[in-house]
Amino acid sequence: MRLSLEATAPILAELGNETRLAIVRLLVRAGDDGLTVGDIQRATGVPGSTLSHHLSRLRGVGLVSRTRSGSALWCKADLGRIRATADFLIEECCADMKGPRARSRNAA
DSSP, X not given: OOOOHHHHHHHHHHHTSHHHHHHHHHHHHHGGGOEEHHHXXXXXXXXXXXXXXXXXXXXXXXXXXXXXETTEEEEEEOHHHHHHHHHHHHTTTTXXXXXXXXXXXXXX
């Protein structure tokens, strides 16, 4: 998956919030299993209504998905979208470098 500038900007805007960034990192650590909303709340200490707002914003840009299992709401990070965001930031790394280091990098 390759993201455009227009698709990446809103993702980075949402990650610019400390709480949302902490939630995403927590979900990345949980991997494919994800975490329940209760687990996220206990880990972050964020009140329920505030947490719901943050999760909604993260779902809105496709970084987090949510599923229900019985009475529990499970949240999971979209690792593909997170990787695509990171790739967007580094895909043109050093493209404008000049000098011997640039030539050896571009030859690889």
